[in-house]
Amino acid sequence: MATQRVFVANRGEIALRIIDACDRLGFETVLGVSLPDKESLPARRAVKTVVLGGPRAAESYLNVPAVVHAAVATGCTAVHPGYGFLSERADFARLCAEDGLVFVGPRPEQLEALGDKISARRLAESVGVPVSPGGPTQTAADALALARKIGFPVLVKAAFGGGGRGMKQVHDEAGLVAAWELASSEASASFGDGTVFIERFVQSAKHVEVQILGDAHGHRIHLAERECSLQYRYQKIIEEAPCVALSDEARQRLHGYALRIADALDYVSLGTVEFLVDVDRGDICFLEVNPRVQVEHPVTEAITGVDLVREQLLVAFGEPLRLRQEDVRVDGHAVELRLTAQDPAHGLRPSPGRLTHWRPSPVGGARWDTHMYEGYLFPPYYDALMAKVITHGADRQAALARARAAIAGLEVRGCTTNQALLQELLDTPEIIHDTVTTRWLEDRFAKEMQL
Amino acid sequence: MATQRVFVANRGEIALRIIDACDRLGFETVLGVSLPDKESLPARRAVKTVVLGGPRAAESYLNVPAVVHAAVATGCTAVHPGYGFLSERADFARLCAEDGLVFVGPRPEQLEALGDKISARRLAESVGVPVSPGGPTQTAADALALARKIGFPVLVKAAFGGGGRGMKQVHDEAGLVAAWELASSEASASFGDGTVFIERFVQSAKHVEVQILGDAHGHRIHLAERECSLQYRYQKIIEEAPCVALSDEARQRLHGYALRIADALDYVSLGTVEFLVDVDRGDICFLEVNPRVQVEHPVTEAITGVDLVREQLLVAFGEPLRLRQEDVRVDGHAVELRLTAQDPAHGLRPSPGRLTHWRPSPVGGARWDTHMYEGYLFPPYYDALMAKVITHGADRQAALARARAAIAGLEVRGCTTNQALLQELLDTPEIIHDTVTTRWLEDRFAKEMQL
């Protein structure tokens, strides 16, 4: 392959991960950073670094003209958006294409098809993948009627703009109307569309997602599933692979659903199909597709041995997938802990600052994906992720045991972190016995507050 | 600590390892390279790179004036010599000190005390650590007399200049005289001293070494032992930690011996005390001390969770050791495979070349220390080490199983490597059952040649 020069349009640990993947493929890298990120480790590792704009993401990491201009001006052949920021923006992908830059991700039309909950659900339904009861509503009255049909409590959220952002849970009709009005006005303000989505609030379900990978030559495979039920306000804290709570039958079905959606899109690049699984009732319903590399991708790498970021780069440059479905084997179990600069004693509020001491322990079998270094000034402008600690074991208990050792061996000073919370969680029966569902942690915190 | 700027006087994977350790401590790095190494990955990762000289090590990595001059001229505060090259040169360490550079290693007088086999043995004996029967000889006649006393076969080597270099095994008096003359002339040529060392050739012993670490404040600890019996012509191929063949009693004794030697030297920095252990007879005899970071240090990191290179840097800058002996715990078992650009089909002859394909598999629990990247031109001037693959498991079999998966998952093209040999070795009963001694592989190859 001709030498490529990849513009990395992201920051933090994922920027480091992408730069290393490029280094190992013999690709050059140019990193676009915000002013405060000039002193970051990715800025050191990239062959070249360019300051896109000021601290606020809108001026830098979300500054589409600056990113594209910088990529072209530095002679890059491709742009890797990482996760978050511009990674799911069809307009950005299209602009890259217009300027002759390979966008490392799916095609713009695929991003569009997956960009809003309505069309994504429609797609899933069209190929017989079950979705949660609910739908889009134009008026509070519609919403009320729909809610009565599917039954309270329900989730209320803007139809456009994915993730957990602005999602609200309501338990009665009064609450619904209020929430609907707010969501609708927010939605029309931010997305120019007041459509509000109503869906059943699943009381106790596991968040299970399937890793998919496709090339430009019609090959598509899945790389098994991950479980990410341990969340706090839709932010994942501990992820693992595979999901041991699934029956083989349910697992087969899940993988099948994911591939059906990938096929329907003729999906190219790396992606994740998210589902809610009611383990007791065996119900599965489609949530959404994340058309990008996922924060928790390393747990899948650990159990399959597939370098997902490398494969994502290669298929973006048109290489056919060397992997076939039958080559994908799952070995053991992997766990990822998200160490964040958040204070568990105060509702996980962010606590940026200067890292005066950063001494992770290189215990065997633990992988640290992190951009931390001693003396680093953890900036207040972006998300709180400091490090991902990935451990692997023959089985789930072995992986958890390694995770305990790895997090216990970390010495960090200068920012308040969630280290203690992670340690506590790893010793919690619900987690040891894998009974956690997506609401568990919030309920637990709620209880603690009441004490 | 004030920001340090460390001159990295080495290459390959260990240069990368040192640069990363410095990055994580917030230290700046300057890398001194040979001309062909300008395009190496360490050269990309260092904050600054300086070309010391031409391809031959004598012009670059062994070029003392160039290294010291470059370190001073680039404003470095310290020099890390890695392993090999200048790492054991007392004259170099002294020159660094004179020019105000911290030498990341023991003090010059300690390097001198350990630099030649005679004084090292004397030191060991002085603190009651057993050494192998043998000693220095000035004439072939002395040698003959000594050999008769200790019995054939014996090992013949120059007294100065450590490692396996120029070591010869002789089985009879005729062979001894010839070997002695050669060794002596070589020795006086290279070291200006014709003294030749004669010692008993141990037929079946394990190579076991103890990791020691000391600070400038009189704290000294050991970090358990490693076994490196699987060697070919004194080049280690597979290393592991701990050494499961040792009885607890023998292990205690071994660690005690190592600390005794460390104490006798008031040893500062990282070091390895090497022993030959006759497992059946329970005999232990001292071989030598390697006063530097060892190639196989990661297996010790995996079982103890201690970042040895980080600790080595910190004690070099005068920080007291935070670790106490009681903090050092051994968890599970770790194995390291040395992937080299050597052709097993032709007596492991070097086979440098352009890496057209480099696709390691990120299987869980495997650590890759490597400077390889796709398109890298593997140079013919230096040693053949391409990568170290370190795996960890709850026990030895689990670690070996991971190692098999990791090496099997590697796709490499462009150089002939010893990958197939490593895979074969991992499936060999002698290795699975840990009966290997230091001569085993050579004998095995010898047999194969005869077939």
Place this chain on the structure above:
Amino acid sequence: MDIDLEELATMVELLKEAEFTEFRYEKGDMRLVISRGAVTANHETTPVGVPGKPAVAPASPLQSPKASPVVAEPAVHEGAEVVQAPLLGTFYACPKPGEPPFVRVGDRVEARTVLCIVEVMKLMNSVEAGCSGVIAAIHAEDGQLVEFGQSLFSIIPGDA
């Protein structure tokens, strides 16, 4: 500009008499070059700091594009106001290709004087001086990428 005019006058007087095609005078950091006849090609490459002059690099400390991306900070002009790029883009010193630049070193500028254009994705953004004074240095090169916050001009403030 502390030129000793008397000294210079004397020198010029003397030089009138002397027959030469090139006269160079160096003293400490002072340097004088006077040529007669055709300007030889190599004059472009003579003085310290001609564009692309590589030997400058080792002079700077550990300033890789990493440590401070793309540019090392320019030599400080005491009391100079440094005009920085308000956004990332392509630096244009001239209104149109071929035309003379907006400003040259030594030019007097007012706060509203346009110094250059920074273009990002076909959008032209003109950059104004922001203060009145004299251009002491131009730190960016025509047609090159400038980063957000990169130093473009140094201006010695002061009114005419």
Place this chain on the structure above:
Amino acid sequence: MDIDLEELATMVELLKEAEFTEFRYEKGDMRLVISRGAVTANHETTPVGVPGKPAVAPASPLQSPKASPVVAEPAVHEGAEVVQAPLLGTFYACPKPGEPPFVRVGDRVEARTVLCIVEVMKLMNSVEAGCSGVIAAIHAEDGQLVEFGQSLFSIIPGDA
């Protein structure tokens, strides 16, 4: 530099008397270039930013100290022989501090002419031209670290 226009005027007066095609005056970071007759475009683009002229950096492509350590390769002079550093060390352009340099741009040199000294650990190594010709460019800076193989001089070969 703060231009004193009066001073400048006086100077220009004086220079009227002098006969020259090019007049260069440098002191510290100040630099004056006055030319008569054809002015090479180069003068516009050679601003005051003398030492460490930073705007150069963005011009170079992906040339970090990594890609090519310490220095980018110098602007090529067609047909010029490039004299490289035979070893790493400190580059000295002059036999002794304060003395004039061994050679200047424009100087004619022979194969055995000493161009500079590269010092490593107090050992002085003189570097010879290796060919006869005219010095077209000097790529290293006095007193700075030069690497093994780094370009030091460009010589346009040719005999007198």
